[in-house]
Amino acid sequence: MHDIAAHAVQHHAPPTSFIRKHVFSLDHKVIGKQYYALALVAAICGMFLSWLMRIHLGWNNTAIPGLQLLSKTGAPGGVMTPEYYLQLMTMHGTIMVFFVLTTAPFAAFGNFFLPIQVGAEDMPFPRFNMMSFWVTFVAFLVLMSSFIFGDGPTLGGWTQYAPLNAVGSVGGPGQGLGVILWMVSIALFCIGQLLGSLNFITTTLDLRAKGMSLMRLPMTAWAWFITSCMGLTAFSVLMPACILVILDHVAGTSFFVSSNEVINDQLQPHSGGSTLLWQHLFWFFGHPEVYIAIVPGIGIVSHILITSMRKQMLSQRVLIYCMGALAVLSYMVYGHHMFVSGMNPYSALAFSFPTLIITIPATIVVLIWTFSLYGSRLRITSASLFALGFISMFVSGGVSGFFLAQPSIDIMLHGTYFVVGHFHMVMAVAAMFGIFAGTYFWFPKMAGRMMNETLGKIHFWLSFVGAYCIFMPFHYLGMAGNVRRYATFVDDYLQPLIPVHRWITVAALITGAAQLIFIYNLIHSRFWGKPAPDNPWEATSLEWSTATPPPWDNFGGKHPVVYHDPYQYGVQSSVGDYVMQTSPEQVKTDHDEK
Amino acid sequence: MAKFFSVTIIVIAILSAIPILRHTWVAPEDISTHGHLIDEQMSETMAEAGIAFLAAQFVLAVFIWQFSNRAPDAKIKRFPGGATGLVIAAFLVVGIEVLALGVFGVKAWADQYLTPPSANAMPIQVQAGQFAFYFRYPGPDGTFGPTHPELINESQQNFFGLDLDHDPDSKDDIVTAEMAIPVNKEIHLLMHSKDVGHSFFVRELRVQQDFVPGLDVSLHFTATKIGKYEIVCTQLCGLGHYNMKAYLEVMSQSDYDDWLKKEAALQ
Numbered sequence: 001m002h003d004i005a006a007h008a009v010q011h012h013a014p015p016t017s018f019i020r021k022h023v024f025s026l027d028h029k030v031i032g033k034q035y036y037a038l039a040l041v042a043a044i045c046g047m048f049l050s051w052l053m054r055i056h057l058g059w060n061n062t063a064i065p066g067l068q069l070l071s072k073t074g075a076p077g078g079v080m081t082p083e084y085y086l087q088l089m090t091m092h093g094t095i096m097v098f099f100v101l102t103t104a105p106f107a108a109f110g111n112f113f114l115p116i117q118v119g120a121e122d123m124p125f126p127r128f129n130m131m132s133f134w135v136t137f138v139a140f141l142v143l144m145s146s147f148i149f150g151d152g153p154t155l156g157g158w159t160q161y162a163p164l165n166a167v168g169s170v171g172g173p174g175q176g177l178g179v180i181l182w183m184v185s186i187a188l189f190c191i192g193q194l195l196g197s198l199n200f201i202t203t204t205l206d207l208r209a210k211g212m213s214l215m216r217l218p219m220t221a222w223a224w225f226i227t228s229c230m231g232l233t234a235f236s237v238l239m240p241a242c243i244l245v246i247l248d249h250v251a252g253t254s255f256f257v258s259s260n261e262v263i264n265d266q267l268q269p270h271s272g273g274s275t276l277l278w279q280h281l282f283w284f285f286g287h288p289e290v291y292i293a294i295v296p297g298i299g300i301v302s303h304i305l306i307t308s309m310r311k312q313m314l315s316q317r318v319l320i321y322c323m324g325a326l327a328v329l330s331y332m333v334y335g336h337h338m339f340v341s342g343m344n345p346y347s348a349l350a351f352s353f354p355t356l357i358i359t360i361p362a363t364i365v366v367l368i369w370t371f372s373l374y375g376s377r378l379r380i381t382s383a384s385l386f387a388l389g390f391i392s393m394f395v396s397g398g399v400s401g402f403f404l405a406q407p408s409i410d411i412m413l414h415g416t417y418f419v420v421g422h423f424h425m426v427m428a429v430a431a432m433f434g435i436f437a438g439t440y441f442w443f444p445k446m447a448g449r450m451m452n453e454t455l456g457k458i459h460f461w462l463s464f465v466g467a468y469c470i471f472m473p474f475h476y477l478g479m480a481g482n483v484r485r486y487a488t489f490v491d492d493y494l495q496p497l498i499p500v501h502r503w504i505t506v507a508a509l510i511t512g513a514a515q516l517i518f519i520y521n522l523i524h525s526r527f528w529g530k531p532a533p534d535n536p537w538e539a540t541s542l543e544w545s546t547a548t549p550p551p552w553d554n555f556g557g558k559h560p561v562v563y564h565d566p567y568q569y570g571v572q573s574s575v576g577d578y579v580m581q582t583s584p585e586q587v588k589t590d591h592d593e594k
Numbered sequence: 595m596a597k598f599f600s601v602t603i604i605v606i607a608i609l610s611a612i613p614i615l616r617h618t619w620v621a622p623e624d625i626s627t628h629g630h631l632i633d634e635q636m637s638e639t640m641a642e643a644g645i646a647f648l649a650a651q652f653v654l655a656v657f658i659w660q661f662s663n664r665a666p667d668a669k670i671k672r673f674p675g676g677a678t679g680l681v682i683a684a685f686l687v688v689g690i691e692v693l694a695l696g697v698f699g700v701k702a703w704a705d706q707y708l709t710p711p712s713a714n715a716m717p718i719q720v721q722a723g724q725f726a727f728y729f730r731y732p733g734p735d736g737t738f739g740p741t742h743p744e745l746i747n748e749s750q751q752n753f754f755g756l757d758l759d760h761d762p763d764s765k766d767d768i769v770t771a772e773m774a775i776p777v778n779k780e781i782h783l784l785m786h787s788k789d790v791g792h793s794f795f796v797r798e799l800r801v802q803q804d805f806v807p808g809l810d811v812s813l814h815f816t817a818t819k820i821g822k823y824e825i826v827c828t829q830l831c832g833l834g835h836y837n838m839k840a841y842l843e844v845m846s847q848s849d850y851d852d853w854l855k856k857e858a859a860l861q
Contacts, residue, residue, distance in 0.1 A: 083833035157830050163807055164790040172832040258808020260743040263789045267744050275807050311670045315677035342806035345707035356692035363688045367680040373657035375671025377664045380596045392603055395650040399643040408635050408702035411802045415828030472610050476619040481797040483828045486836035491824050570670035
């Protein structure tokens, strides 16, 4: 394997043309930036959609100026129809889960930094790597095209439950062409991620520099490696499932539609399919996907915290084992999304216990992060603030998992805003904080310039407080029985909850506007930021031992040799309180001294 | 900056806990025989999750306060006991806590899902379709007539696809758009979807169950308090999902008998 992968490395010459340098580039760093740019555009789209949804939920019949330009039928006079709300909601979830939370922390940062952190010149299969981005890019275009073609995007939610996803346009607006475009897009996305995962795994296993044993890999490299193992198995299940749905639409098959279904008084031309089959296939992907989004964040937060604390974690090895345990258990818990789905009720117990047990590695991760802060020299930067904010969010979102892991409590909370609050905090906000932390930390290396720290801290404060103002009330709404995915609240018992929705809407608009500070900081710093030194954070891993920005072959023709564990902080060395992995200098640690 | 962050974390944690402690937004009063088990499980979980939430945020805040922006020559220290103590604590405290929650929670789940309805439970069929619930009572013969999907015709109000001309068992079946049940009588709800996925959720009854097209599922429960309650759909079923609702009326036995007679006369 090692020989094959090593042989397969394309020792491509430095690109000369604009197209080969910036568009169809084989350079993992350019591909990483392309993924980041895609995620940024997708995040802006997703956030814009969430604004529209929140305004609608707060003030139902208010016309949103210009919304009719997006869809005349979906928003006549700027007032959103219930079906258009569902269509926008579906697109928000899909864009955010796939094209932001998977793309940015894993594909973007992983592509840019994994080869450098392991000491490689590039990934073993650069053409696959280039293909993985462009397939993902096409997937995004296909998804967004559903705004233009047919009767708009699918309204079935990001989970696309069967048989609503397979009965065709009779199921509602967007359920014909909209669903097909969704399925094509996600199948393409899966191909992109499979190609990416293959590259990540082989890079980690086969292209490590001399001296870079597995336990000398930084936490981020471990996180990306574990995530790519999950990606390889999870996306390879979702892709064929999407293809089967497409066949139900265009080839007359009935994989997900059962017999005797009647819609609009018409008996549907399907028979023999299983609607629960889709849920099993989807959640076999869907729950690991939660960890695909969050494990890179765990790696990024660990990496940044260690650098900021100027000391090692209490145990890097335990953190790695915990990430591995989260990955393995994520496949054994997926049925907790289906407690009241109609599957065998004994299965609920079988899925409940692993879900509860997954709390243990998650708790250990939080304990190690928190208690590693003890006795540190914590430096407060925008990056470390977001890393610490990640911990707070991860805890807040994690404890609500206690409730949803239990089938008896799920009877009351399933399908409510409690679930929305839970997954937004633990998967969306925490993962976004990981992305922000990574951006503030690595931007100097990626762009060669520093980001503005003051703006970064303002961005943090507004995002941190804002996220709590938005997502904590979601839990309260869920406990009161507020059902999610309602375009309008017509039920009597929901009327007293509408002021809470208005509070959330105002908080979402302010917090969303705060993200414009980040975008301004990103763009302004890219062109006019202070030039970055090679190692602005006095960090130890390999990405900080090369030039800023790194040359096309990462180390300027040199082959790095690794002498140390990844995080030699709190030591006495010739450069300060740290020693880089590539430094042959012998070090004396001072944190073990009495 | 770091100290302000610590204070912010603690303030947010306390503010988050206040609505829970004050029961500002909670489920309505339980009106079922099994619901107290779910409520007790919810309370125990809330207590344990709440303590974990507050403790984790508090310790995080204290350590950030204490160990940020220290002098460059400040002594680096390691938490006494290292990772081993924390791992053992996680396994013992959290492991036992969550397993206990799981084990005790089985009772609440089993009471509703792993226990069959009693033999004298009253059967009612509920059919979900975009975007309404319809209910069927078996009539005096106590038997539901067979359904024929091809005969479903909403404009003719044949919601279940009954063949009244040929199926004698269907003739006395009573179909309604509202669900009425007698108080303190066990109900065996037979659930069927005619089109896509739906769900049956009554907060006061502490029941929620999806309808699965192609699969008949059932629920059983006993309501203990007379009143009118909302039945809502929690499974995204299409453009009118938000408006898919019906009412459940829990009545005294005599009121129920009168209601059933009145509905039978309207068939």
